[in-house]
Amino acid sequence: MLNDLKVKVGPQFYRYHIGAIEYVPEVLTEYAAKNVLIVHGTVSWEKAKQWLNFLQDDRYIFSYHQYTGECSYYGADRIAAVVQEKQIDFIIGVGGGKLVDLVGYAAHTININFGVIPTLASNCAPWTPLSVMYKESGESEGKTEHYLRQAAFFITDPKLVIDSPVEYFIAGLADTLAKWYESDAILQQEHLQNEPFLQMAGYTSQLCKDAITHNSAKAIADMKKLEVTEEFIHLSEIVFAVAGLVGGLGDKYARNAAAHAMHDAMSKYIAESHQFLHGEKVAYGIFYQLAIEKKWEMIDALLPFYQELNLPTSLHQMGIFPEDETVLEKMVQFIDSKEKVHLIPVPITKDLLLDSIFKLEKYTN
Numbered sequence: 001m002l003n004d005l006k007v008k009v010g011p012q013f014y015r016y017h018i019g020a021i022e023y024v025p026e027v028l029t030e031y032a033a034k035n036v037l038i039v040h041g042t043v044s045w046e047k048a049k050q051w052l053n054f055l056q057d058d059r060y061i062f063s064y065h066q067y068t069g070e071c072s073y074y075g076a077d078r079i080a081a082v083v084q085e086k087q088i089d090f091i092i093g094v095g096g097g098k099l100v101d102l103v104g105y106a107a108h109t110i111n112i113n114f115g116v117i118p119t120l121a122s123n124c125a126p127w128t129p130l131s132v133m134y135k136e137s138g139e140s141e142g143k144t145e146h147y148l149r150q151a152a153f154f155i156t157d158p159k160l161v162i163d164s165p166v167e168y169f170i171a172g173l174a175d176t177l178a179k180w181y182e183s184d185a186i187l188q189q190e191h192l193q194n195e196p197f198l199q200m201a202g203y204t205s206q207l208c209k210d211a212i213t214h215n216s217a218k219a220i221a222d223m224k225k226l227e228v229t230e231e232f233i234h235l236s237e238i239v240f241a242v243a244g245l246v247g248g249l250g251d252k253y254a255r256n257a258a259a260h261a262m263h264d265a266m267s268k269y270i271a272e273s274h275q276f277l278h279g280e281k282v283a284y285g286i287f288y289q290l291a292i293e294k295k296w297e298m299i300d301a302l303l304p305f306y307q308e309l310n311l312p313t314s315l316h317q318m319g320i321f322p323e324d325e326t327v328l329e330k331m332v333q334f335i336d337s338k339e340k341v342h343l344i345p346v347p348i349t350k351d352l353l354l355d356s357i358f359k360l361e362k363y364t365n
Contacts, residue, residue, distance in 0.1 A: 007197050008129050009248050011116075011154040016237055018228070020155050021117065024054045024092075027153040031113050033090035037063045037082060039103050041095040044119040044164070048094050051160050052117070063088065070134045071101040073141075079106040090152075092117060096168070097125035097278065098134070100151075105131035108147040115153035120164035121236035122172040123278055126154050127244025132264075138274045140267030142334060144256070154241065158228045161236055166223055170309050171279025172239040173212050174286075179246040180209035181286045182257035185293060186343045192253060201250025204242060211238050213305060220309070252340050258292055259285030261338045265331035272320040276312070283311040284318065291360040292353065293346055299363065314364040321361065328357060 013027055028036065038055075040048070045066075049055075055062055063086045067075050079102070082088065091114040093103030100116045107114035108129075118126040125132075129150050133141040186192070187202045211234065219235040222228075247255030262285035266273040273281060283306065290298050306313055315321040322328055332353040335341055342348050 002192075002195055002198075004251075005195070005197060005253075006251050007249060008148065008150060008251075010127050010241070010244055011151040013153040013155070014241065015153075015155045016158065016233075016241065018157055018159055021051050021157050021160075022053065024052075024115070024117070024153070024155055025057055025059070027115060027155070028054075028060065028090060031090060031152055033060065033113070035061050035063070035087055035089050037065055037079070037086065037088040037091045039065050039067055039079060039091060039093045039095075039099065039106075041067060041069065041099055044095045044099075047163055048117065048119050048160060051157055052094070067095075067099055067102055068136060069098070070136050070138065071098040071105065071131055072134055072136050074136055075102050076106040076109055079103070080110045083110055083112060088112065090114065094119065096120050096164075097123045098132075100126045101131035104129065104149070104151065105133075105145050105147070108145075108149045113152045115155065116151050117160075118154070118156045118240055119160055120168045120172075121161055121239040122164075122168040123175045124240055124244035124247075126151070126156075126240050128247060130247075132278075134267075139271070140264050142264055142268045144264075158233050158236065162223055162226055162228050162232060166220060168277060168279075169223055169236070169239070170216075170220060170311070171277035171283075173216050173235065173279070173309065174283035174311050175279035176208050176239045176243040177212050178259045178282050178286050179243055179254070180205040181289060181298075182259050183246060183250060183254035185345055186253055186257065187250065189345055197249045198253055201246050201254040204249065205246045205254065208238055208243050208246065211235060216305075217308060253343060255340065257340050257344055258289035258335065261285070261335045261341050262288045262331075264338075265334045266320075268334060269327050269331050270320050270322060273318070276318065280312055284313065284315070287313055287360055287364065288356060289344070291356040291363070292348070293344065296363065314361050315357070316361055316365050328354060332357070 219231040222232045263281040
């Protein structure tokens with residue numbers, strides 16, 4: 001029996017279908033919300049406004065706050081100031097992953113309920129009670145804030161989501177694929193075999209992997225044509241909802257091992273990596289973790305899928321391999337500092353972590 005497992009399943013209320021956003025007032029009534037702050041971005045907000053009929057509901061007073069584009073401590077402080085000034089009793093975040101991360105963290109710090117209306121399917125941020133923190137410059141803080149508060153609701157409409165950039169959806173598929181590759185070896189260890197929540201986390205990660213590897217091409221093609229099909233709905237739901245169950249059920253044993261640690265290290269120490277989306281960097285990170293585990297045959301098996309979706313396979317391919325090896329050494333030191341990396345059932349050393357970078361570059365180029 002594990003004494004350190006923290007299960008945080010997901011939002012209190014979830015709906016994802018055509019017309020789902022019309023149900024937002026029901027949840028606001030459940031939470032006795034009256035004075036509501038809408039946190040939004042720029043481009044996504046212009047697209048989303050037409051779907052938010054509840055903004056005309058005179059039972060509520062709505063205030064609006066445009067975030068800076070980063071999930072930062074500065075951004076959370078700005079939201080807190082607005083909440084205090086306008087006596088807000090509920091926050092709704094409308095936008096992508098960084099925005100919902102910011103809203104979740106801000107709500108945690110000021111002890112207020114919140115809901116999210118995602119405008120794209122690029123990661124599981126709308127589902128999970130954690131926030132990946134950045135500086136306003138876009139540099140990673142190298143820190144993820146975990147909290148116990150979950151969203152009061154996660155509600156969105158596939159007609160809104162399908163009108164988002166396709167590259168974000170593809171990055172989301174890659175980010176979700178990592179759920180299985182980061183957790184499987186950990187969960188297969190004998191001392192974790194008889195833990196029911198870990199078993200469910202494993203089943204869920206397998207569901208994600210199978211759906212993505214089998215149906216991505218069709219879902220992406222449908223999205224490019226703006227056709228809300230069963231395949232698109234299914235995979236977008238896998239990305240921003242079901243994927244969050246993996247870490248929610250499995251906690252540290254099924255969340256963010258070497259693939260995500262590599263993402264954070266790249267974001268922290270390679271400024272040029274900021275041009276790539278979160279999921280694209282995680283896609284490279286999957287190959288990096290497999291190199292650490294010396295599972296070269298899995299890399300071979302994934303290569304056709306990566307080529308089909310145009311996902312990065314090496315730092316050289318991305319054009320960001322550091323010329324200064326001390327940068328790599330800092331990245332490795334950072335990766336080695338992450339507890340979850342050491343849950344991988346191989347002896348993790350800084351030498352192995354560094355050597356795996358060079359071996360992967362050689363193997364994929």
